[in-house]
Amino acid sequence: MDELTFSKLLLGNKYRLTIGSDIAVRSGAFTCREIAKDLGLADSLVTNELSHLGDAGIIERLPKSGQAQYYERIDHPYWQCCLALVASMLPAREP
Numbered sequence: 105m106d107e108l109t110f111s112k113l114l115l116g117n118k119y120r121l122t123i124g125s126d127i128a129v130r131s132g133a134f135t136c137r138e139i140a141k142d143l144g145l146a147d148s149l150v151t152n153e154l155s156h157l158g159d160a161g162i163i164e165r166l167p168k169s170g171q172a173q174y175y176e177r178i179d180h181p182y183w184q185c186c187l188a189l190v191a192s193m194l195p196a197r198e199p
Contacts, residue, residue: 107193114189119145123153124186133166133174 105113111121126139140150154175157163162182166174177183 105193107190110189110193117153117156119143119149120153120156121186121189123150124157124182125190127157127163127177128183128187130177133176135172135174137172 107121108118112118115121122143123139123145126143127134136147136150136154139145139154140147143150154163158165158175160182162178162180163175164178166176168174
């Protein structure tokens, strides 16, 4: 099963796992546009997910800097869970 299908079945949104694992490896503040560009997704998809993650209390909206809205990841087990789920989908390596 591919990552998008797995994410949709498990988390209710096919991009939630991809966006979560991307945020999990970021350090410092980030913008919606940075994530959208890195993942090749529409800004609107990422904005929707950031809204849900903010409502869940695992990212924080920072004060706006010019036109850009920055966010920061809040320490939470969810981020390690995203990384573990993505890693579990990688093919096993031969010794």
